[in-house]
Amino acid sequence: MLVLAIDSSATASVALARLHETGYDLLAVRETDDTRSHAEVMAPFVREVLDDAGVASSDLDALVCGTGPGPFTGLRAGIVTARTLGFAWNLPVYGMMSLTALAEEVFDSALAAGHTEILVATDARRREVYSARYALSAGGYELLEGLTVGKAEELADLPAYGRGAGLYPDALQAVEGFSDLQPRARFLLAAAARAGIENLSTDTSALYLRESDAKVPAARKKASA
Known part of the structure; x- marks a missing residue:
């Protein structure tokens, strides 16, 4: 089955693979090392990955998205993209811890x-x-x-x-040689192939482990007469 994966828990990445009983075949990947450009690159990455593989959205069988943990704004960008595409393309969306x-x-x-x-x-x-x-x-x-x-x-x-x-x-x-790694969509696909996509959860709730740094401003006090 053809599965598109999206992760924005740290950097932004999109990958496409064909999953089968013995593993998976990676077809196309887009990744960035930037930790602050998720919203800008996510949709273009999806389009480029599909174009690279010569695949139409109607060919896809499912989507997988990383659910974090990660910074609030960046993590939301990937999850919202996956949910929106799943709705628009009528595809199941599975969540995996990044x-x-x-x-x-x-x-x-x-x-x-x-x-x-x-x-x-x-x-x-x-x-x-x-x-x-x-x-x-x-x-x-x-x-x-x-x-x-x-x-x-x-x-x-x-x-x-x-x-x-x-x-x-x-x-x-x-561990030397592995101390710069960030979660990437291509390895969500590998993990999905290992676990069996039918065993994954459709819960795509973001794994926020603490409150956001952003705070809603308190209401101003009315000036006394």
């Missing part, structure tokens, strides 16, 4: 290194990280703990992968 993409990307290398448990972490700003702890085995990976948001020094002393680990190497065991 950190799953990191676990999927590093799985083979972490297992080859002999790791049985790992942390994946991304930048949560405010000198904090979003993180999750996974158990690894030959059969795949399993979420043990998370999602969490907090100080890097408060996390378990485990091999750590992702941009969050790279930001705080004194507090985390950042």
Whole structure:
């Protein structure tokens, strides 16, 4: 089945793949390293990915979107895009925790290194990280703990992968060569193929782990007569 994936939990990415019983075939990808241009690039990325693969929206079978955690505005851009396209194209939209993409990307290398448990972490700003702890085995990976948001020094002393680990190497065991990774749509597709898309949730609620920095201004007091 043809599946389009979207993630904007950190950077913006869109990917298209054909999922089958033994894995997936990646057909087209668009990604950016910018963490602040999600709204501007998301729709063009979708159009370019479909054009690259020579695929029409009517050919698609489903969409997958990363549900975070991530910054409020950026994360909403990807989720709203996926929901809107699903509605317009009459397609199911499945939600996946974005950190799953990191676990999927590093799985083979972490297992080859002999790791049985790992942390994946991304930048949560405010000198904090979003993180999750996974158990690894030959059969795949399993979420043990998370999602969490907090100080890097408060996390378990485990091999750590992702941009969050790279930001705080004194507090985390950042794995060399993997400390700059961000969640990417192509690895959401890989994770969906591993899990079986029929087993995914249609809940696309954003995984916000704390309140937004933006506050609604308080009502002004009326001037006394």
